[in-house]
Amino acid sequence: MTARLVFLGRLEDIAGAAELAVAPGPLEKVLAALDPALAVELLGERVRMALNGALLGGNEAVVLAPGDELAFLPPVSGG
Amino acid sequence: MAPITSDVRLLGEGFSPTDQLATFNAAHPEAGGIVSFLGQVRSEGGAQAVEALELRHYAAMTLPGMEALAAATKARWVLDGLLIIHRYGVMHPGDPIVLVAAAARHRRDAFAAADFAMDHLKSQSWFWKREKTAAGWRWIEPRADDHRDLARW
Numbered sequence: 001m002t003a004r005l006v007f008l009g010r011l012e013d014i015a016g017a018a019e020l021a022v023a024p025g026p027l028e029k030v031l032a033a034l035d036p037a038l039a040v041e042l043l044g045e046r047v048r049m050a051l052n053g054a055l056l057g058g059n060e061a062v063v064l065a066p067g068d069e070l071a072f073l074p075p076v077s078g079g
Numbered sequence: 080m081a082p083i084t085s086d087v088r089l090l091g092e093g094f095s096p097t098d099q100l101a102t103f104n105a106a107h108p109e110a111g112g113i114v115s116f117l118g119q120v121r122s123e124g125g126a127q128a129v130e131a132l133e134l135r136h137y138a139a140m141t142l143p144g145m146e147a148l149a150a151a152t153k154a155r156w157v158l159d160g161l162l163i164i165h166r167y168g169v170m171h172p173g174d175p176i177v178l179v180a181a182a183a184r185h186r187r188d189a190f191a192a193a194d195f196a197m198d199h200l201k202s203q204s205w206f207w208k209r210e211k212t213a214a215g216w217r218w219i220e221p222r223a224d225d226h227r228d229l230a231r232w
Contacts, residue, residue, distance in 0.1 A: 013218075052139070053139035076206055079200050079201040
């Protein structure tokens with residue numbers, strides 16, 4: 001079973017897809033397997049991450065388990 | 080005292096602010112005052128004119144975040160009712176984007192609650208916005224003003 005990356009906002013355009021199935025494992029390994037241009041954007045300092053709908057603080061070591069959904073959230077603008 | 084009701088909705092299709100407000104007003108006869116805010120897609124001329132606007136959301140977080148915002152708003156002011164409706168998807172000039180209404184016994188609570196909810200929807204809710212002009216689609220980054228507005232609270 002795979003894990004899933006979700007790209008929000010402009011990151012979806014850069015990734016060319018809203019979601020991507022990836023092999024579970026440590027985040028750095030997951031990112032290393034991506035297009036480097038995309039990985040750089042995902043690691044941008046203004047991009048936040050949420051694991052299974054819960055916002056991460058930014059300092060945790062993220063290890064994706066099968067079925068996990070990791071979302072990359074660029075700065076928001078609503079209303 | 081009856082429990083405070085709140086109605087929080089994330090909509091993928093257009094809505095009628097007039098109808099929604101009429102329903103909300105009728106549901107809160109006990110409120111002495113109702114303050115509402117409607118945000119709509121700006122209609123303007125010129126090369127910078129917005130032809131379309133798209134808001135994207137994240138199902139796992141956007142509506143839960145709006146519900147948490149409603150709870151925080153109700154906890155902070157004495158309200159009889161709170162309505163928050165926010166669109167996602169592609170919209171065109173004149174289309175409603177967001178409607179917030181706060182019903183309260185006293186007007187200051189209603190004004191403040193609607194203001195607070197809007198400032199947070201604008202800059203702290205999980206929405207991503209892009210606009211289409213003659214030059215094509217462009218993602219909109221939050222403005223410094225939006226963050227200043229948030230600092231008021």
